[in-house]
Amino acid sequence: MTSLLATEDLTIRFGGLTAVDGFCLKVHEGELFGLIGPNGAGKTTVFNMLTGVYLPSEGTVHCDGRLVNGMNPVQVARLGVSRTFQNIRLFDELSVLENAMTGAHQHSKINLFDSLFRTPRHYREEKRQRDIAYRLLEFMGLEDRAGLAAKQLPYGHRRKLEIARALATEPKLICLDEPAAGMNTGEKAELSALIRKIRDELKVTVLLIEHDMKLVMGICERIQVLDYGKTIALGTPKEIQNDPKVIEAYLGGE
Amino acid sequence: MGRMIGILVVSLAVVLGVNWFLDSYIDQYVVRVINMCGISIILAVSLNVINGLCGQFSLGHAGFMAIGAYVSAWFTTTLRYFDEAQAKYVAIEPMFSSQWGFVPALIVGGIAAAIAGAVVGIPTLRLKGDYLAIATLGFGEIVTIMITNFETIGGANGLPGLPAYSNTFWIFAFVVIVVMFSWYLQRSTFGRALIAIRENELAAEVMGISASRMKVMAFIYGAFFAGIAGGLLGHLLQTISPATFNFMKSIEVVVMLVLGGLGSMTGAIVGAIVLTALPEALRDVESEIGLVGVRMVAYALVLILLMIFRPQGIFGQKELSLKLLGRLIPGRKSGNAGGEE
Ligand SMILES: Nc1ncnc2c1ncn2[C@@H]1O[C@H](COP(=O)(O)OP(=O)(O)OP(=O)(O)O)[C@@H](O)[C@H]1O
Ligand SMILES: [Mg+2]
Numbered sequence: 001m002t003s004l005l006a007t008e009d010l011t012i013r014f015g016g017l018t019a020v021d022g023f024c025l026k027v028h029e030g031e032l033f034g035l036i037g038p039n040g041a042g043k044t045t046v047f048n049m050l051t052g053v054y055l056p057s058e059g060t061v062h063c064d065g066r067l068v069n070g071m072n073p074v075q076v077a078r079l080g081v082s083r084t085f086q087n088i089r090l091f092d093e094l095s096v097l098e099n100a101m102t103g104a105h106q107h108s109k110i111n112l113f114d115s116l117f118r119t120p121r122h123y124r125e126e127k128r129q130r131d132i133a134y135r136l137l138e139f140m141g142l143e144d145r146a147g148l149a150a151k152q153l154p155y156g157h158r159r160k161l162e163i164a165r166a167l168a169t170e171p172k173l174i175c176l177d178e179p180a181a182g183m184n185t186g187e188k189a190e191l192s193a194l195i196r197k198i199r200d201e202l203k204v205t206v207l208l209i210e211h212d213m214k215l216v217m218g219i220c221e222r223i224q225v226l227d228y229g230k231t232i233a234l235g236t237p238k239e240i241q242n243d244p245k246v247i248e249a250y251l252g253g254e
Numbered sequence: 255m256g257r258m259i260g261i262l263v264v265s266l267a268v269v270l271g272v273n274w275f276l277d278s279y280i281d282q283y284v285v286r287v288i289n290m291c292g293i294s295i296i297l298a299v300s301l302n303v304i305n306g307l308c309g310q311f312s313l314g315h316a317g318f319m320a321i322g323a324y325v326s327a328w329f330t331t332t333l334r335y336f337d338e339a340q341a342k343y344v345a346i347e348p349m350f351s352s353q354w355g356f357v358p359a360l361i362v363g364g365i366a367a368a369i370a371g372a373v374v375g376i377p378t379l380r381l382k383g384d385y386l387a388i389a390t391l392g393f394g395e396i397v398t399i400m401i402t403n404f405e406t407i408g409g410a411n412g413l414p415g416l417p418a419y420s421n422t423f424w425i426f427a428f429v430v431i432v433v434m435f436s437w438y439l440q441r442s443t444f445g446r447a448l449i450a451i452r453e454n455e456l457a458a459e460v461m462g463i464s465a466s467r468m469k470v471m472a473f474i475y476g477a478f479f480a481g482i483a484g485g486l487l488g489h490l491l492q493t494i495s496p497a498t499f500n501f502m503k504s505i506e507v508v509v510m511l512v513l514g515g516l517g518s519m520t521g522a523i524v525g526a527i528v529l530t531a532l533p534e535a536l537r538d539v540e541s542e543i544g545l546v547g548v549r550m551v552a553y554a555l556v557l558i559l560l561m562i563f564r565p566q567g568i569f570g571q572k573e574l575s576l577k578l579l580g581r582l583i584p585g586r587k588s589g590n591a592g593g594e595e
Contacts, residue, residue, distance in 0.1 A: 051460055053456065053460070072459070073456070073459040073460045074459050074462055074463070074464045074465075076460075077459075077460060077461060077462030078462055082460070082461070083460055085457065089454045089456060089457035090453075090454070090457070091446075091449060091450045091453035091454060091457070091458075092453055093449060093452075093453055093517070093571055094446060094449055094450065094453065098446050101443070101446060102446050102447065102450045102458070102461050102463065103461050103462075105443050105446065105447050105450075105461065105462065105463050106461065106462025106463065108443050110443070112439075112444055112471065112475075115438055115439060115442035115443065115444055115445075116435045116438050116439060117255055117258060117438075118255050118257065118258045118438060119255050120255070122442065125443060126442070126443070129443060165461065166461075169461055169462055
């Protein structure tokens with residue numbers, strides 16, 4: 001199997017702190033891959049390096065065979081990597097539908113004059129974006145909220161909208177940063193079904209950070225565990241659950 | 255596109271009619287205030303794209319106006335310079351010497367301002383908030399200093415003798431154009447991208463929206479119409495000087511936006527009209543009660559009260575729509591489900 005995403009000895013330092021240290025990751029195409037670890041382990045920092053937000057101090061990131069580090073977030077997005085944020089970052093003043101439409105912006109081929117002069121290309125582009133956005137809102141179960149301002153959404157829906165927006169970029173890989181945080185049990189069950197559907201129906205590879213062990217163990221095929229920036233385990237959910245180092249990290253860590 | 259042309263033609267016909275009416279029946283002083291309101295609307299609506307939609311706090315609008323005013327004047331006005339050899343002033347005849355040259359001159363002025371917009375936009379990409387405000391303020395000052403030191407266009411004394419080409423028709427023709435374009439811009443993928451950058455720049459970039467490209471685009475767009483407004487103002491006042499375009503002018507436009515509600519085009523229009531017409535209305539009150547200076551006190555008071563009771567501006571970020579009107583009219587129940595807090 002080919003790996004869609006591969007990192008080699010990825011390291012980043014903030015002053016004296018080595019937040020991620022020699023991190024190697026291989027995510028195969030079509031996989032549902034989990035990245036877990038105690039608080040402050042460096043998981044979000046890995047996402048930031050994967051998406052061009054942080055420049056690694058050392059090491060490389062390859063996606064689809066192309067070198068990613070050195071690219072800015074916009075270029076990484078074009079390459080087909082999208083993500084959500086641990087601390088939700090929606091466009092609050094835009095409507096739910098418009099939020100999802102912004103994901104489709106990057107594939108638009110029109111220029112400013114098309115929109116200012118309302119050419120047929122403008123209307124075609126609006127329709128294209130609206131169709132994609134609606135389809136994904138429907139997919140995430142948000143279609144009857146389309147007209148609300150994003151800031152009016154309750155918490156669980158905000159997380160879902162972020163996923164819809166990321167999917168609207170039509171990515172090959174989606175990185176979800178604690179999508180279940182703050183959700184109740186029912187919402188979590190619904191979410192894990194949705195994440196599976198993202199991979200099975202939309203054929204998008206999923207890289208998932210999540211603290212809820214039941215959710216991660218339930219849906220991921222492989223899991224990698226980070227602690228203090230270093231990989232301490234990699235394997236199937238079963239292997240991870242019984243790994244003494246992982247148990248130690250979680251019990252001794254907090 | 256057909257609809258757009260339709261709206262444009264109808265609006266311009268209306269503007270033409272209004273122009274004729276004002277010229278024939280209304281006091282010239284009132285017409286002048288109306289014209290100044292029109293220029294303010296162009297300024298406020300164009301600045302709203304930079305400050306309101308894209309969230310880039312720019313204080314450079316007066317600088318763009320100055321460029322538009324002087325460049326368009328260059329094409330329409332007889333310039334004089336002192337020729338050392340002949341020891342006398344020599345006149346340079348204008349390139350466009352009839353009314354027909356006015357719009358081309360305005361557009362060239364707008365393009366020059368737009369180029370300046372790109373030149374300012376690119377280096378200031380790394381700056382945010384207060385730093386951007388200071389850098390754009392600096393840009394405006396540089397423009398006025400350069401004009402001050404340029405004798406052919408009048409230097410510090412100003413440039414007199416601009417032909418009186420501006421009138422209600424041309425001013426409001428451009429009001430129609432800027433309002434229509436800005437509305438279309440706001441309701442397009444570019445408008446959503448600008449708002450996305452304002453709301454959360456990192457998330458916008460991760461979605462593949464290039465913040466730097468969009469910001470430069472906003473600056474170019476805003477600067478173009480500021481340049482047009484500068485040209486219209488120049489040919490209305492007929493004398494322009496660097497002092498016409500000092501930083502107070504930029505601040506005035508920002509205040510219009512803040513009053514109306516940053517990010518709302520309707521707000522920008524209302525803010526522009528209120529802050530242009532109010533001082534004139536208060537001028538009458540002032541002479542009536544014989545207390546000079548009351549005008550500025552009242553003006554300040556309005557702003558302070560607004561900041562206390564409605565810091566988001568009159569319109570917030572909303573646009574005037576029938577739905578909003580319905581909610582404002584007492585006794586009429588609003589049938590809007592999404593609006594409740
Ligand atoms: N920009 C930064 N500057 C300095 N330190 C940083 C920065 N970003 C992250 N860190 C540090 O890197 C370490 C890893 O942080 P990170 O957010 O990646 O952890 P995490 O695994 O996502 O934790 P959590 O489960 O709490 O989200 C932390 O000690 C954090 O303080
Ligand atoms: Mg994190």
